[in-house]
Amino acid sequence: MTTHGAADPTTTTSGTRPVWSAPGADHPLDALVEVPGSKSLTNRYLVLAALADSPSRLRGALRSRDTLLMADALGHLGARVDQVDGAPGDWLVTPGPVHGGTTIACGLAGTVMRFLPAVAALADGDVRFDGDTEALARPMGPVLTALRTLGVRVDEHGQEGRLPFTVHGRGGLVGGHVDVDASGSSQFVSGLLLAAARFERGLTIRHTGPTLPSLPHIEMTVAVLRAAGVQVDDSRPAIWQVAPGPVAGRDVRVEPDLSNAAPFLCAALVAGGTVRVPGWPTSTTQPGGLLPGILTRMGATTSLDGDVLSVSGTGQVHGLDLDLSAAGELAPTIAALAALADSPTRLRGIAHLRGHETDRLAALATEITRLGGRAEQSADGLVITPQPLTGAVWRTYADHRMATGGALIGLRVPGVRVEDVATTAKTIPDFVGLWTAMLASPAATPAPTDAEVVG
Numbered sequence: 454m455t456t457h458g459a460a461d462p463t464t465t466t467s468g469t470r471p472v473w474s475a476p477g478a479d480h481p482l483d484a485l486v487e488v489p490g491s492k493s494l495t496n497r498y499l500v501l502a503a504l505a506d507s508p509s510r511l512r513g514a515l516r517s518r519d520t521l522l523m524a525d526a527l528g529h530l531g532a533r534v535d536q537v538d539g540a541p542g543d544w545l546v547t548p549g550p551v552h553g554g555t556t557i558a559c560g561l562a563g564t565v566m567r568f569l570p571a572v573a574a575l576a577d578g579d580v581r582f583d584g585d586t587e588a589l590a591r592p593m594g595p596v597l598t599a600l601r602t603l604g605v606r607v608d609e610h611g612q613e614g615r616l617p618f619t620v621h622g623r624g625g626l627v628g629g630h631v632d633v634d635a636s637g638s639s640q641f642v643s644g645l646l647l648a649a650a651r652f653e654r655g656l657t658i659r660h661t662g663p664t665l666p667s668l669p670h671i672e673m674t675v676a677v678l679r680a681a682g683v684q685v686d687d688s689r690p691a692i693w694q695v696a697p698g699p700v701a702g703r704d705v706r707v708e709p710d711l712s713n714a715a716p717f718l719c720a721a722l723v724a725g726g727t728v729r730v731p732g733w734p735t736s737t738t739q740p741g742g743l744l745p746g747i748l749t750r751m752g753a754t755t756s757l758d759g760d761v762l763s764v765s766g767t768g769q770v771h772g773l774d775l776d777l778s779a780a781g782e783l784a785p786t787i788a789a790l791a792a793l794a795d796s797p798t799r800l801r802g803i804a805h806l807r808g809h810e811t812d813r814l815a816a817l818a819t820e821i822t823r824l825g826g827r828a829e830q831s832a833d834g835l836v837i838t839p840q841p842l843t844g845a846v847w848r849t850y851a852d853h854r855m856a857t858g859g860a861l862i863g864l865r866v867p868g869v870r871v872e873d874v875a876t877t878a879k880t881i882p883d884f885v886g887l888w889t890a891m892l893a894s895p896a897a898t899p900a901p902t903d904a905e906v907v908g
């Protein structure tokens with residue numbers, strides 16, 4: 454492993470913000486990377502466990518800022534979330550009546566701010582929602598409008614359709630029908646679906662907007678609901694009908710976060726060599742399931758051996774024309790990879806990324822341009838024309854995926870300094886440790902068997 458442009462790869466400061474000198478890769482990789490649990494699955498399982506009629510155990514759950522915020526919020530709303538002794542990746546969730554009289558700290562977590570207002574509508578009192586400064590820019594209007602349509606009083610305390618706001622729970626909800634424009638985020642639909650079985654008449658949601666991003670994430674919501682015994686009819690396009698009924702407590706294992714596997718897998722294309730990720734599911738609703746196909750188009754060779762996904766590259770990356778509407782959360786990583794390609798890339802179908810952790814289209818265009826690259830925003834995406842890049846500070850705008858994207862470019866471009874790399878804690882604790890280990894280590898060798906140890 455080499456560190457371009459700095460004496461060592463430690464964090465220094467640029468102005469008042471800490472920066473991390475992204476390590477370069479000077480040899481092909483041969484690494485096994487164990488990626489922590491899925492944010493999206495962990496937070497769905499947590500919500501359903503809190504609404505269930507019996508306790509649940511979540512195995513291999515992600516413990517990151519977003520999931521700790523969710524666990525904490527559900528605790529404030531009346532559930533108990535305990536760590537299991539001797540099993541650090543496991544959580545035991547004991548449901549309880551939903552209480553009001555509390556404030557939910559959403560941080561910058563879309564899943565917390567979009568999934569919990571409908572739960573709060575079941576509470577026996579007021580629930581205030583607040584978040585990070587950056588969170589106050591994220592769209593919330595369709596969630597609040599839907600709740601009002603269903604008879605819930607919501608008071609807004611800031612800009613219209615944004616955090617902070619208060620949901621005045623009255624101990625239950627009749628439910629019925631609601632129209633939602635989810636072109637800004639699939640989470641508007643998922644949030645209503647997750648609580649809907651607890652409404653007296655269940656809920657039918659009809660999406661009314663021009664586009665529907667992140668459909669796999671809605672399919673994930675439907676799948677986890679069904680697995681918890683909830684009846685969901687999704688046979689009509691853009692309409693979901695949830696029957697009222699109990700939510701079953703479950704014992705589940707959380708899949709690894711395939712979107713967080715992306716920067717590691719992409720590293721194999723940039724540096725050459727092979728990166729392997731164990732625990733890769735044979736079928737999944739995670740949008741990261743699209744990665745093998747996308748990376749193959751960009752020059753990788755991929756294979757799934759048992760549950761280990763291997764991605765190999767040569768150092769040569771190809772550009773592509775890609776509709777990422779189903780997997781917008783992969784866009785920052787794919788855009789960073791595309792900046793290192795041998796031909797242009799067009800990413801489409803991701804206008805809604807302007808409402809993510811930051812305006813990701815603006816952030817990516819600005820930061821790739823800062824390094825000397827060419828990246829232009831289109832109406833619904835980005836056009837990236839690779840140019841020779843030079844090192845500079847890569848700003849991250851409180852966005853975990855901007856930080857991992859900067860690390861990826863730094864593998865090849867000397868002198869990339871990633872601002873506030875700690876922002877990766879939103880969904881991937883110890884990103885720097887995993888990244889450094891990937892660059893330093895040969896592929897993990899299996900532990901010797903007893904027979905081999907006896908000398």
Ligand SMILES: O=C(O)C1=C[C@@H](OP(=O)(O)O)[C@@H](O)[C@H](O)C1
Binds near residue numbers: 637640781
């Ligand atoms: O439901 C979820 O867990 C998510 C849905 C998607 O949101 P959008 O539809 O707003 O892109 C995705 O980008 C986000 O990272 C997680």
Ligand SMILES: C=C(OP(=O)(O)O)C(=O)O
Binds near residue numbers: 561562809854
């Ligand atoms: C968009 C993302 O997060 P959130 O769940 O906060 O919307 C993301 O993780 O890329």
